[in-house]
Amino acid sequence: NAGVTQTPKFQVLKTGQSMTLQCAQDMNHNSMYWYRQDPGMGLRLIYYSASEGTTDKGEVPNGYNVSRLNKREFSLRLESAAPSQTSVYFCASTEGRLQETQYFGPGTRLLVL
Amino acid sequence: RKEVEQDPGPFNVPEGATVAFNCTYSNSASQSFFWYRQDCRKEPKLLMSVYSSGNEDGRFTAQLNRASQYISLLIRDSKLSDSATYLCVVTTSGSARQLTFGSGTQLTVLP
Numbered sequence: 001n002a003g004v005t006q007t008p009k010f011q012v013l014k015t016g017q018s019m020t021l022q023c024a025q026d027m028n029h030n031s032m033y034w035y036r037q038d039p040g041m042g043l044r045l046i047y048y049s050a051s052e053g054t055t056d057k058g059e060v061p062n063g064y065n066v067s068r069l070n071k072r073e074f075s076l077r078l079e080s081a082a083p084s085q086t087s088v089y090f091c092a093s094t095e096g097r098l099q100e101t102q103y104f105g106p107g108t109r110l111l112v113l
Numbered sequence: 114r115k116e117v118e119q120d121p122g123p124f125n126v127p128e129g130a131t132v133a134f135n136c137t138y139s140n141s142a143s144q145s146f147f148w149y150r151q152d153c154r155k156e157p158k159l160l161m162s163v164y165s166s167g168n169e170d171g172r173f174t175a176q177l178n179r180a181s182q183y184i185s186l187l188i189r190d191s192k193l194s195d196s197a198t199y200l201c202v203v204t205t206s207g208s209a210r211q212l213t214f215g216s217g218t219q220l221t222v223l224p
Contacts, residue, residue: 033212040121042200042216043157058211090156102212104156 001026004105006091012111013081021076021108023091031094032074033058033102034066036087043090049074081112116140119201119215127223130191134218136184136201143213146177148186149200151217157200160186191222 004025013019025032030051035043035058045058049068063085065077074093078085091105119136126132138146146163161168163175163184174187184201201215 035214040216042117042214043212044214045211048211101159104158106156 003027004091004093004103006089006105006108008108009106010109012113013078014113015082017081018077018079019081019110020078021089021091021110022073023075023105024073025091025093025103026072027093027103028071029093029095029103030071032068033092033094034064034074034076035090035092036060036085037090037107038087046076046089081110083112086110086112115216116213117201117203117215119199119218121216121218123219123221125221125223126191128191128193130222131187131189132191132220133188134186134199134201134220136186136215138182138184138201138203138213140203140205140213141182143182143203143205145204146175146184147202147204147212148173148175148184149202149214151198151200153197157214160199188220191220193222193224196220196222 007022033048034046037043044060046064047066049055052071055066067075089108092102094100094102117138148160149157150160151157161170163177167176172189176185198217198219200217202212
């Protein structure tokens with residue numbers, strides 16, 4: 001099992017460009033999450049999907065959209081990138097029960113110039 | 114006030130030392146508690162869950178004090194491989210298990 005995979009690993013964008021970060025998991029998990037990690041801020045939840053067909057905003061959703069394409073895949077889209085979106089983005093998944101581990105992908109490092 | 118607060122460190126300790134990390138959380142309705150470990154430029158990985166009765170996994174001991182809203186992690190006999198950032202994590206109720214992360218405590222174990 002690959003676990004949680006993310007593409008791309010690195011990306012450089014110019015302000016105003018758009019891009020989609022891809023995430024897939026092969027653990028048959030119900031819930032999937034997108035976080036961003038900035039120095040000194042910890043991981044902050046952008047959006048999550050409790051189950052296939054549902055998505056909800058997290059702590060910092062502005063400037064992002066998500067799509068839960070199917071049970072395996074959860075994508076994050078930046079429609080018009082801004083320098084403030086320079087960050088490391090992690091996707092995670094879990095079965096969704098209490099006291100359960102979230103499994104993280106390797107991250108996407110995004111630089112917006 | 115942050116929901117989950119940790120001393121950012123860094124903690125620099127010699128091999129074999131015992132080191133303790135503390136964490137406080139502000140939401141009294143928090144339900145589950147964890148320590149995650151994150152190596153440099155890598156993803157977070159679960160180190161251990163934290164139970165009310167306290168729990169131990171080898172050299173690692175986690176404690177929870179719900180009354181004081183305080184979580185701790187003790188590492189005994191530190192190894193070089195323990196060098197990492199340790200993230201305190203709590204969950205809140207809801208339709209999905211949303212994790213709230215502390216900003217992490219950086220540990221460097223020195224030879």
